[in-house]
Amino acid sequence: MSTFKSLVFKRFNSNLKKTALHDLHVSLGGTMVPYAGYSMPVLYKGQTHIESHNWTRTNAGLFDVSHMLQSKLSGPHSIKFLQHVTPTDFNALPVGHGTLSVLLNPEGGVVDDTIVTKENQDNEFYIVTNAGCAKRDTEFLRGELQNNPALDCQWKIIEGRSLLALQGPKAKDVLEPLLEKTAKGKTLKELFFGQRDEFALKDGTLVQIARGGYTGEDGFEISVPDEKAVEFAEQLLANPVMKAIGLAARDSLRMEAGMCLYGHELDETITPVEAGLNxxxxxxxxxxxxxxxxxxxxAKIMDQLNNKTYNRIRVAFKYLKKGPAARNGVKIFLPDAQTEVGLVTSGSASPSLNNINVGQGYVEKGHHKRGTELLVQVRNKFYPIELAKMPLVPTHYYKN
Structure with a gap:
């Protein structure tokens, strides 16, 4: 069940938060597990992990990602603040467009990865960050604002909204019939990868839709009021090409797409250069x-970028023969099986690649080139791997 297994299978406790869709997950036969402080579905009754994964690659899958932290940054100095805590140029970002970026601590380490969207000309930004980092992100952003009192901007958490991720090649066919055009007459066909706009559902409910996602397929992330979340999800799931998909498949899908998982590929000791996010x-x-x-x-990041002073780099790999998957923390060796050169950060079977084992990890500079053959040590046995290009599976984003 991939690296996700190491995150979720812990002792359940009654203090877990629940999303607005929790009861719907249970009614659909969801196996509920603790994840990032929430009770979340890892798999649904009647589906295997592989079936869920392949269904999303060929049809459309619905993921509840309401545990993610939605927030808003506003004020005349919003861009200055963003450009202090991220390496991205938000002056150049058009209104209605979003981009992946990273929040950086003073040492250049990644506090979290994030999607930031410019909402309007008044420099208001919509921000989505990881659920597991919500407490740290809140402390970090509030701390940075306090440390820069001359910057006139405000950051606040958005309450009362669910976030649904609709992913797969048929996602647009499921979503489009449920929507009215935007106030400016835009249709879903005119919303391209990385763009976000407000649409109305047939009953007039306003939802914000961003085109993109975590699987490498075409798809959407939809912010909807909590009180409408279940009804909207049920309308989506009424379409026969749509199924509810759990977090296990979400993890293997993102791994094939070359995406990072915070706490595995990213943490506060890793810079964006080391993570391959130049x-x-x-x-x-x-x-x-x-x-x-x-x-x-x-200074540190630019030295790494210009002078290659980093010592490790994120890589993807494929197994060259059968064996147990290499999970987070597994050591990577040179072919001599003596010299350790890295660590695995994520690993699982790849349903899209005939279930061969794949993964991501960090290896020492000089051993990171595509095609390099190395070994992973699993249960005291060595298995040959080959470093591969990311993404491992071609992406299908909807671009103009």
């Missing part, structure tokens, strides 16, 4: 002579 460091922000314009960890 593209989130905007080119316009790589030669900043004024220290006031620089983002957290600027």
């Amino acid at each position: 593209w989130v460091i905007s080119k316009s922000r790589r030669n900043l002579t004024n220290e006031k314009d620089r983002f957290n960890g600027y």
